[in-house]
Amino acid sequence: MTIPNCTKVDQFSYFDSENEKRTRYVLALTFVTMVLEIGAGTIFGSMALLADGWHMGTHAAAFCITLFVYRYARKHSRSGQFSYGTGKVGVLGGYTSAMLLGMVALGMLFESIHRLVSPVEIEFNAAIAVAVIGLIVNLLSMLLLGHNHDHSGAHEHSHDHPHEHNDHHHHDDHNLKAAYIHVLTDALTSVLAIVALLVGKFVGWTWLDPIMGVVGSVIIAKWAWGLMKQTSPILLDKAIEQTYQQQIVMKLDNAGVSLLDIHIWKVSADHFCATLTLKDEQMREPAFFKQLLVDFDKIDHLVVEVNPA
The missing domain is CATH 3.30.70.1350 (Cation efflux protein, cytoplasmic domain)
Known part of the structure; x- marks a missing residue:
């Protein structure tokens, strides 16, 4: 008995070599900036800068997940090992990245509270310079990824009519979306770090540095929760409306x-x-x-x- 070649389900598997290549560039930029910020944050005593460096470290791990997902999906897209193709591999990558974001937010929150209780001396000029470099790298990474989804977590489309969903050439790449949100949160923490360091330098409010860490952790947790809400129903075979x-x-x-x-x-x-x-x-x-x-x-x-x- 010959098993039919179910080419119909191959469309559920997707991979984008261009997205994969751009993610590699972003990973390289992220890794270099991570090392710079963690070192500078430790030497110059800035919690906001140190948090940004740690944050970028987890993002480097997330980008590795993203690259693995693209490669795995490409390798197995027509292997027949998955009943409906490898479409959920990218969704799983997005969910895993969201979990990493949640852990980053929790770590930032605890360390920021610790710095509020036990403040350290900050070398503002050097810390500001490194934070600006980090922000530039983040903005460049955002341009490389070129993603334009709604990052609030409210990207759910409700199609109540059968004719409203007829474009099967578009794929909602949760894997790339997760990578983009990681870069976006990096940019956010860089901005918060710069603001906190500038205010601390010119106004003397050194307590604002860990406060910005708390604010950043809350926003990152919100984005992580939004991404988990989008990906988990797909992994759990959510029914149609x-x-x-x-x-x-x-x-x-x-x-x-x-x-x-x-x-x-x-x-x-x-x-x-x-x-x-x-x-x-x-x-x-x-x-x-x-x-x-x-x-x-x-x-x-x-x-x-x-x-x-």
């Missing part, structure tokens, strides 16, 4: 068929699969019902079972 499913049920009901069972779930960031069990007095072929539901193009892989009345 009830309104969309109800339209399918109504379409079948109007065709004079009884629906015994229905399952519609996500198999990647942008693709759904569905299995339908029907009871039909006319015993029409599954192909008839697939054609009947062709307008519901959020579903990329449809399995129909027809039973006699």
Whole structure:
């Protein structure tokens, strides 16, 4: 018996060599800046600068995850080892990066509170110079990644009508999005560090340095939570919106068929699969019902079972 080549599901696997190449450049920049900031923050006594360096260290690890995901997805995209392709590999990479962001935020919070209780002397001029270099590197990294998603975590699209989701050439790359958010949070902590150091130097509010660390940790935690909320439902095979499913049920009901069972779930960031069990007095072929539901193009892989009345 010959196993068919299920090319239909290959579209659930995606990798982008251009994104992979740009991520490599960002990883190199991040690693160099990480070493510079951790060393300078330790020598010059700036918690904001030290936190930014630690933050970049975890981001370097996250970028390694990103690169691994792209390579793994490319290697196994047509291997047949995954029922619906490797689309979830990128989602898993994004979720893992979100977990790293959460740990960064927690570490920054604890260390900032410690510095509030036990302040240290800061060499402002040198620390400011290194923080500015870090910000420039972060901005350059953002340009390299060239991502333009909404970073608030509210990037969920609600398509209540079957015709509103017909572009299957676009992929919501959570892996790249996670990398971009890491760079964005780096830029944020660099800005906070510069502000804190400038105010500390000219106004004398040295306590603002660890306060900025607290503020940065809260914002980073919010972004991490938003990314986890986007990726975890995909990893858990979240069902499609009830309104969309109800339209399918109504379409079948109007065709004079009884629906015994229905399952519609996500198999990647942008693709759904569905299995339908029907009871039909006319015993029409599954192909008839697939054609009947062709307008519901959020579903990329449809399995129909027809039973006699």
